[in-house]
Amino acid sequence: MTEVKEKKKNKSRLKRRRSGFILLFLAPTMAAFCIFYLYPIITVFVTSFCRWDYTNITSPEFFGFSDMWNNYDYIFHTYPYFWEALRNSSIWALLGVILQIPIAAVIALALSRKVRGIRIIRNIYIIPNMISTAAMGIIFLQLYNPSYGIVNQVIRIFNKDFTDNILLLKGPAFIAMTAAYIFFTGTTTLMILGNIMAVPEEVREAAMLDGASGLRQDWYVTIPMIKGTLRTVSVLAATSGFLLYNEVYFLTKGAAGTYSISYVIRELAITSPRTQFGRANSVAVIQILAGMVIIVAVNLLYSVSLKKKEGRGGEAL
Amino acid sequence: MKHTNNKTKSVKSLSGGTRIFTYICLAWALIVSLVPIVWLVLSSLKKDPLARPGFQLPESIYLQGYISTFRDLHVMRYFGNSMFIAGVSVLISVVMISMSAYVVARMEFKGKKIVNIMLYSTMFIPATALTYPVYNLINNLHLYDTRAALILIYSCSGIAVSFFVIKNYYDNIPRDLEEAARIDGCGYVQTWVKVIFPIARPGIMTAAVLAFLNNWNEYYWASLVLINRDKLTVPALLSTFTTSFNTNYNGLFSAMVIIILPPVLLYCIFSKFFIEALSGGAVKG
Incomplete structure (x- = not known):
């Protein structure tokens, strides 16, 4: 009984370790992807419908649905x-x-x-x-x-x-x-x-x-x-x-x-x-x-x- | 791969038409690549390129432009900047990507498909479309006009190429090696550091060399985030050339020769490596 329990425990610990490893090794590249690709792309799409120029540098302003284009x-x-x-x-x-x-x-x-x-x-x-x-x-x-x-x-x-x-x-x-x-x-x-x-x-x-x-x-x-x-x-x-x-x-x-x-x-x-x-x-x-x-x-x-x-x-x- | 050379047929065995066509192509290749560079070097040796334009030989060899490129332009400083920025960002990106590529190449996990698509898509997202968000981000992080800004950009961009080069290399490493290491009691991280990384070094080096060349030559972001003249990389320095030399053409040409020299020299030394990397190993350098 205890042996089986022990094995199960071991297995789940191994599994946790494995997931931890995967996360650790993927994280830097995913962070880079988010910084340089994902965040900029979302910004580009969203703000293309905003009034945003040299007069309101810090606060882009959505045109509203009727004027969004x-x-x-x-x-x-x-x-x-x-x-x-x-x-x-x-x-x-x-x-x-x-x-x-x-x-x-x-x-x-x-x-x-x-x-x-x-x-x-x-x-x-x-x-x-x-x-x-x-x-x-x-x-x-x-x-x-x-x-x-x-x-x-x-x-x-x-x-x-x-x-x-x-x-x-x-x-x-x-x-x-x-x-x-x-x-x-x-x-x-x-x-x-x-x-x-x-x-x-x-x-x-x-x-x-x-x-x-x-x-x-x-x-x-x-x-x-x-x-x-x-x-x-x-x-x-x-x-x-x-x-x-x-x-x-x-x-x-x-x-x-x-x-x-x-x-x-x-x-x-x-x-x-x-x-x-x-x-x-x-x-x-x-x-x-x-x-x-x-x-x-x-x-x-x-x-x-x-x-x-x-x-x-x-x-x- | 080892019988590559036997595959190329001798030109003598070809018919006349094919042979002539081959020679024309080769002559064209030589003309296209040599004319601009030979003209540049020739002009840099003339005291007054205006007086003897085109391919006329210089009356006497005039080296003043080269001397002043080192003495007054401090060209070594810009080489240093480029070296530092390109080097550090290659180090960061290659370590980062060889870690992720390993996980993707060897392990099954939820969301692997999405990770693959994300990395693959970076090849087709035009970097210039991201100009303002990236520029804005650099400003918000208070990194504008710092070398760190460029290092950040170079480390994060160009993920796709390095990823595929390195992942292809991992795919060819037999799995037994990891199992053996695991049996010896190595953890996941240890296995990668001690076993996989050393074996995959040639593939990782290939990715590093290609990334370094890209970063060394990169102009768009360099000219966007660096302003202070002391921090410029070599390509960013070039945009000051069109005005700063005014009518000193000899100086301009000499500086240009010196600036294109390092990548050309690097290539001459490592051409074997470049050629094998770009041709997927099928062409011997």
Whole structure:
């Protein structure tokens, strides 16, 4: 009798200890999550329905149910840069998927072949990704400088009288800003390359027997095999394109039609002399929702094409 | 993994078209990554980059800009700041996350699904959307313009990547080891500290290196919560560059070269490590 009791006691003590351990080890990360993600997200959603600006910094004030969309109304109809920012950020997200990922994949395929010096080329290609985007922004600011940069020198070969700063021309400024980051796909390329290298040799050999070699083999065999990774990096590229901030800040500060959503949020919430916290947070809500739409859209795109080709993809992250 | 090198086919066995295409891609990769950096270094050696723009070689090598970057800009101070902030926050976040990842990887408990979803969602929550609440929080904690503010932000952000890297590593550790430790009388905490942590060190190091690089290069929050020039990290210092050098282009270019040097050097030394980490171990550095 006593033995059974003793065992039960022991068991429950062990159980308590186990729960204590789980709690102890989870607590710090959960606290970090609450501080940096949960609390801010709730604040963003709630205060996007509040009158909250530089005049009432400490006391946001709910608009009331009849006027609760006030901030959104202002953002959609009065604020001059919102639609421009949304369009730009969406284009950057799209370019991430349709331009950046194909470039990254093509270079990863090239890097997967045996060429003399391939390691050196691979290592060099990753270097720009080790440098902060802030530093790359300043380097490109100099490259685009009309008096001593190299971009204007190249343009002058075709048009002798060209003396404008391309970062101040509507249209070219957007292209110049995109070019300042989109070609640096080092880390993405490396992630794809890792997956290409993990494709089993037998699969390639089978393809060789079927007569597929070189580019055909890449297209019909390798690409379908790495679709899982391509989907993951596409989501990452689209998201980071959508959130672009540093390039905008360092290159144009939003001039010549180059606002981004992140830039709008920061301007409304922090930099403007008449800060509008409630309105900034309503833009933030749109950014969060649009970000989700983008992730779903990219996933849909890949699952449709996966079904069509019936290729086996790798593990998504 | 060990026969990685046999998998890459020699370019000679490829048809002409494929071979040319491969060379074009590789040439493009080199041009894209080298042009900005070579131009930057070249310009930093010119006394007056305005007089000899573009890729013209300097008349004579002029190093004054480099000397003044160390002497007048006190660049070492900013390296120190970045080192301190990035280092401390990586330490905090990696220890914290390797603890939680262990619990999630190895134990069953109520609410595990929710914990998983929470951690996974951090990958998709845009940090810039949280700008004002975080900024406000830092102010309310009276941490504005302190290094502690940035350490707090860096420790709490970027949970997802570290979590997945470390958890994947745990998943590959056989469970027998823990059972053996348990039989030897180790408690849960002891088992983790003495057995699991040492074995998982390579995975944890990978997460730490990636997080360190991220924090070292981070600009958005650094420029938001730090004002005092003495406390700035290297990326935050950059935003003062566009005005502070005025027309001293040689000084600007030299300072830029020195500022991009540490991550590039770090990469050259640890490239093997970076490459294996980012490619999931399939590519040898």
